[in-house]
Amino acid sequence: MKILVTGGLGFIGSHVVVELQNEGYEVVIIDDLSNSSLDVLEGIEEITGKQPHFEKLDLRDRNLVQEFFREHTDIEGIIHFAASKAVGESVENPLLYYENNLNTLVYLLQEQLKLGKGNFIFSSSCTVYGQADEMPITEKASVKPAESPYGNTKQIGEEIIKDTCKVNATLKAIALRYFNPIGAHPSAKIGELPIGVPQNLVPFITQTALGIREQLSVFGDDYPTPDGTCIRDYIHVVDLAKAHVVALKRLVHRQNKKNYEVFNIGTGKGSSVLEVIKAFERVSGKPLNYRIVGRREGDVITAFASTKKANKKLGWKAESSLEEALKSAWDWENAMRK
Numbered sequence: 001m002k003i004l005v006t007g008g009l010g011f012i013g014s015h016v017v018v019e020l021q022n023e024g025y026e027v028v029i030i031d032d033l034s035n036s037s038l039d040v041l042e043g044i045e046e047i048t049g050k051q052p053h054f055e056k057l058d059l060r061d062r063n064l065v066q067e068f069f070r071e072h073t074d075i076e077g078i079i080h081f082a083a084s085k086a087v088g089e090s091v092e093n094p095l096l097y098y099e100n101n102l103n104t105l106v107y108l109l110q111e112q113l114k115l116g117k118g119n120f121i122f123s124s125s126c127t128v129y130g131q132a133d134e135m136p137i138t139e140k141a142s143v144k145p146a147e148s149p150y151g152n153t154k155q156i157g158e159e160i161i162k163d164t165c166k167v168n169a170t171l172k173a174i175a176l177r178y179f180n181p182i183g184a185h186p187s188a189k190i191g192e193l194p195i196g197v198p199q200n201l202v203p204f205i206t207q208t209a210l211g212i213r214e215q216l217s218v219f220g221d222d223y224p225t226p227d228g229t230c231i232r233d234y235i236h237v238v239d240l241a242k243a244h245v246v247a248l249k250r251l252v253h254r255q256n257k258k259n260y261e262v263f264n265i266g267t268g269k270g271s272s273v274l275e276v277i278k279a280f281e282r283v284s285g286k287p288l289n290y291r292i293v294g295r296r297e298g299d300v301i302t303a304f305a306s307t308k309k310a311n312k313k314l315g316w317k318a319e320s321s322l323e324e325a326l327k328s329a330w331d332w333e334n335a336m337r338k
């Protein structure tokens with residue numbers, strides 16, 4: 001069965017390609033290489049023994065998308081990662097985000113409808129909840145006005161898919177709302193590529209531990225949380241990747257209850273910034289150089305998932321602990337610098 005993975009050379013996409021190939025799927029990757037590298041293809045091959053078919057393609061070009069689908073009429077499913085995802089950049093350049101994250105989604109759905117068979121998995125984000133009123137966050141929690149154009153593209157993306165599924169019985173879709181993906185494949189052959197200064201906590205930690213960054217700045221310790229720092233639900237990227245294969249199987253085997261479903265994908269456990277730092281120090285055996293600075297604009301105080309729906313309906317559960325995820329991130333950081 002042939003599955004298209006857009007953004008398949010990216011951090012999460014590449015880990016999903018590995019799990020799909022491990023399950024025997026034939027994978028075709030589209031990636032524009034704007035935030036990834038061809039080395040990832042080799043990493044995927046080293047892990048799975050198989051190199052997926054790859055096409056460099058900018059999904060913003062509708063003609064190229066149409067041409068691609070004319071050549072691949074046997075695609076049974078799409079897992080769609082290709083999108084810009086830097087919150088700060090989206091504030092500076094909203095039209096880049098609305099074009100790259102939404103036009104491309106419309107073109108993919110239009111092509112899938114032409115094929116007449118649509119299993120579509122959408123990479124969404126807990127960012128749609130904003131600061132949720134209750135913890136843990138369930139899928140019933142209200143979607144709050146987005147804090148950034150990036151977050152808005154995830155909300156609008158879900159709406160586009162939901163509205164399309166409503167009037168096209170051939171289209172079946174699942175949106176997976178990720179919490180905070182961290183870590184790397186245990187082989188340390190693929191992971192999060194360090195392009196520019198890391199915006200996210202864990203890559204900044206591993207680069208600081210390796211001496212590439214001078215010091216980690218902790219953005220605020222005056223929040224209303226037990227230790228004053230923000231709380232998130234950090235999930236091992238391999239656990240997250242496996243959730244995509246389970247979701248795809250649900251659609252392919254017609255086990256879905258509605259033709260548009262949403263699932264939170266997290267561990268169900270919240271960890272504060274300081275707890276992550278302490279866990280990393282245990283894992284790496286090295287003290288981490290950090291200091292407390294002012295709050296970062298747009299940060300929510302607390303966000304961690306209720307995973308009951310995914311556990312029960314998908315039969316999926318995160319297996320790895322925070323320490324195991326941090327260890328895999330540290331191993332990847334060291335392997336990359338060899």
Ligand code: WQD
Pocket residue numbers: 085087125127179180181199200201202204216217218219220230231232273296299
């Ligand atoms: C986590 C915590 C920071 C860096 C973002 C996007 C979200 C998704 C995941 C794409 C926060 C603190 C961070 C640092 C710090 N991205 N921090 N010092 O903001 O929860 O989510 O990435 O889908 O959409 O919003 O993740 O890793 O940036 O921050 O103190 O150098 O770590 O304040 O409390 P976040 P993060």
